[in-house]
Amino acid sequence: MKDAITTVLQQALARCQENGSLPADLEARIQVDHARDKQHGDFATNLALTLAKAARLKPRELAELIVANLPDSAVIEKVEIAGPGFINFYINSETQASVIGSILNQQEKFGLTEIGAGKKIQIEFVSANPTGPLHVGHGRGAAYGAAVANLLKAIGYEVHCEYYVNDAGRQMNILAASVWLRYLELCGEDFPFPVNGYKGDYVLDIAAALHRENGDKMFHSWAEISCNLPKDEPEGDKERYIDAVIEKMKALLHPDQYSLVFDVGLNYILDDIRDDLEHFGVVYDQWFSERSLTDSGDVTLALERLQKSGHCYEKDGAIWFRSSEFGDEKDRVLVRDNGQSTYFSSDIAYHMNKLERGYDRVIDIWGADHHGYVPRVKAALQALGDDPEKLDVLLVQFAVLYRNGKKIPMSTRSGQFVTLRHLRKEIGSDAARFFYVMRKCEQHMDFDLDLAMSQSNENPMYYIQYAHARVCSVFSQLADKGFEFDQGHGLAHVDLLTETHENDLITRLTRYPEVIGKAGQQYEPHQLVHYLRDLANAFHTYYNAHHFIVDDKKIRDARLCLITAARHVIANGLKLLGVSAPEKM
RNA sequence: GCGCCUGUAGCUCAGUUGGAUAGAGUACCUGGCUACGAACCAGGCGGUCGGGCGUUCGAAUCGCUCCAGGCGCGCCA
Numbered sequence A: 001m002k003d004a005i006t007t008v009l010q011q012a013l014a015r016c017q018e019n020g021s022l023p024a025d026l027e028a029r030i031q032v033d034h035a036r037d038k039q040h041g042d043f044a045t046n047l048a049l050t051l052a053k054a055a056r057l058k059p060r061e062l063a064e065l066i067v068a069n070l071p072d073s074a075v076i077e078k079v080e081i082a083g084p085g086f087i088n089f090y091i092n093s094e095t096q097a098s099v100i101g102s103i104l105n106q107q108e109k110f111g112l113t114e115i116g117a118g119k120k121i122q123i124e125f126v127s128a129n130p131t132g133p134l135h136v137g138h139g140r141g142a143a144y145g146a147a148v149a150n151l152l153k154a155i156g157y158e159v160h161c162e163y164y165v166n167d168a169g170r171q172m173n174i175l176a177a178s179v180w181l182r183y184l185e186l187c188g189e190d191f192p193f194p195v196n197g198y199k200g201d202y203v204l205d206i207a208a209a210l211h212r213e214n215g216d217k218m219f220h221s222w223a224e225i226s227c228n229l230p231k232d233e234p235e236g237d238k239e240r241y242i243d244a245v246i247e248k249m250k251a252l253l254h255p256d257q258y259s260l261v262f263d264v265g266l267n268y269i270l271d272d273i274r275d276d277l278e279h280f281g282v283v284y285d286q287w288f289s290e291r292s293l294t295d296s297g298d299v300t301l302a303l304e305r306l307q308k309s310g311h312c313y314e315k316d317g318a319i320w321f322r323s324s325e326f327g328d329e330k331d332r333v334l335v336r337d338n339g340q341s342t343y344f345s346s347d348i349a350y351h352m353n354k355l356e357r358g359y360d361r362v363i364d365i366w367g368a369d370h371h372g373y374v375p376r377v378k379a380a381l382q383a384l385g386d387d388p389e390k391l392d393v394l395l396v397q398f399a400v401l402y403r404n405g406k407k408i409p410m411s412t413r414s415g416q417f418v419t420l421r422h423l424r425k426e427i428g429s430d431a432a433r434f435f436y437v438m439r440k441c442e443q444h445m446d447f448d449l450d451l452a453m454s455q456s457n458e459n460p461m462y463y464i465q466y467a468h469a470r471v472c473s474v475f476s477q478l479a480d481k482g483f484e485f486d487q488g489h490g491l492a493h494v495d496l497l498t499e500t501h502e503n504d505l506i507t508r509l510t511r512y513p514e515v516i517g518k519a520g521q522q523y524e525p526h527q528l529v530h531y532l533r534d535l536a537n538a539f540h541t542y543y544n545a546h547h548f549i550v551d552d553k554k555i556r557d558a559r560l561c562l563i564t565a566a567r568h569v570i571a572n573g574l575k576l577l578g579v580s581a582p583e584k585m
Numbered sequence B: 001g002c003g004c005c006u007g008u009a010g011c012u013c014a015g016u017u018g019g020a021u022a023g024a025g026u027a028c029c030u031g032g033c034u035a036c037g038a039a040c041c042a043g044g045c046g047g048u049c050g051g052g053c054g055u056u057c058g059a060a061u062c063g064c065u066c067c068a069g070g071c072g073c074g075c076c077a
Helices: A002-018 A047-055 A059-068 A093-109 A136-154 A170-186 A201-214 A222-226 A238-252 A255-279 A290-295 A298-308 A343-356 A368-383 A420-437 A449-453 A460-480 A487-491 A500-510 A512-521 A525-545 A553-577
Strands: A032-034 A043-045 A076-082 A086-091 A120-124 A158-165 A286-289 A312-315 A318-321 A332-335 A361-367 A391-396 A399-403 A445-448
Touching: A002 A032, A002 A043, A002 A059, A047 A059, A047 A086, A059 A076, A059 A086, A086 A093, A093 A487, A093 A500, A093 A553, A120 A136, A136 A158, A136 A361, A136 A391, A136 A399, A136 A420, A136 A512, A136 A525, A136 A553, A170 A201, A170 A238, A170 A255, A201 A255, A222 A238, A238 A255, A255 A420, A286 A290, A290 A298, A290 A343, A298 A312, A298 A318, A298 A332, A298 A343, A298 A368, A318 A368, A332 A343, A343 A361, A343 A368, A361 A368, A368 A391, A399 A449, A420 A449, A420 A460, A420 A525, A420 A553, A445 A449, A460 A525, A460 A553, A487 A553, A500 A512, A500 A525, A500 A553, A512 A525, A512 A553, A525 A553
Parallel strands: A120 A158, A120 A361, A158 A286, A361 A391, A399 A445
Antiparallel strands: A032 A043, A043 A086, A076 A086, A312 A318, A318 A332
16 A cells, blocks of 8 residues: 555656646655544655755645646545645545455465565574573563564565574583582482582483483592592683593593483483473574584585685694684684684585575574674674675663562572573463563563563553453354355445444554554564554444444454454464464453 | 664553654552453553753654663683
8 A cells, every 4th residue: 555655756757847836856755654544634744844855845835846747546545735835645545445455365475475475594592501401581582583583574575493502612511520420319329519610400300311211321429530630610721621620521421322321311302302392383494503503515605605705814732713804803713723613604504505505695693692792703704705784683671570679680600590481381372482572682581470460461562362261252143143144245245334433444544454564564563563453442442332233234244253253363463473372361 | 992782651661763742561549340351441640751952833752961780891702
């Protein structure tokens, strides 16, 4: 509809230029908005205001000129000039009401568009280290990423969702060591657990599984392990201590045994994460292993390309990438003096790999604490000769949990956190998914557990779901009262829907495809949340103002068509957010 | 110290890329169920848009500056 108005405005300008009333070199960027106020019609344009200076006319005079040259249109009821020079358009009611037929025909397909047709997007989100279960902070990234992916699919993009598995590196070694030490405890050893080890209960579970399968085969006495170890905190350095424990573990265990412990831990946690996300309604097309980048040679290849193009140098025994040449604060290490490549190297290889797979756009969703990382990744892409503009990094601020009005401290390492699984079980997947995407991603979020767990109607999700359930309820009442719904008959009489509340609801419905388009292109699912609330509000208001099951068959069927259309749109929108649309509550 | 994010009603948040009188929810107050679900509806109260200066027909939105809060500044991942 917006496009239709843009088109007639273009035609009007062209006419003015042809007949000489406007300069021929005038260039216009036509902007058509929804009128904020019903008094201002359905759509409005500020064209006359933006163009006044270039046209050397007063805004209102220019507006009159444009309106006088507007071509006839079947959809426009009337046009008005208002305020300082806004042009307001009123759409005729038949055109508006035709959306009901469209919705009833397309049903779950209504709202889908082809904006991104033929384009491929890769989107990576969550990607938490597999060193423990997901916590509520990851939940926000999961809910947000999945909603963005759904929106992008809805507007025609081919979307590929990925979870990057950090299955290499120091953190994983610390996990392996933690598992092994717990295993030794099960073998009967008694010793102080490292300050820097993973202390969560899940580590005990993994160790127990390991012990069940392997008995005491990997046992070594604490006396053997602890000789020549540096001091742990508080007397010593906890980082150096845990590294020494890992080294000792590698020295004492056969390499196969070490990787067994490592893999048991990794797979246990990955299975857990996968299961958790699946119950959260989040599914991936691919779980991309960091180790596979080393195995495939991609890491080496990326390093070579950076070196050959002259963006690297050696200093203090390490290989550095001159990222400061591309806007980063300082240069970064690619290969450490001990010969190990850094996490950054893998990440460069991963992003190179993504772009080489031919995506038009690559989206990363990271926790906001990683924001300092963005410039160096873009720098690397630029140095590799790729287009850094193809990468969008969306930063999700952390959700801070509150209980009894108090902030809950969280740390993965200490094992002190509220897990996503716990949240899901307390308040349900629907409420959690909805709550997470209610706010803009860059907005800090206070997640009040008491409120969320209270299942009160303060959660607007219930308001929206209730609208859906109410429509369903009307139809069960209809049957109880011995009426039948004739959709074709109703559609033939939608011109009878002339009540203000009906027009408001219809207008709201017509905007749905546009909302999806905008929310998708801007990666902002919260726009859909707000739309759905407004839509539900229009429905509830209508519900309270008029009865649907009336004796007049024409009006009854027409109204039933309208509320069915509303039900479809609510269900479609909630589905994109990963929230169910129950028929009863 | 430098960089990024945030600051809008008592509280939680929107604000259509610079437009018309800044909006919702919640809290509080007043009304509405013997016809489709009151998890609802109607009305009221509530604002120096963190402060200041600037850009212009026009600023919550853009620029500069200050204030407050969060996060980040490793040969960790």
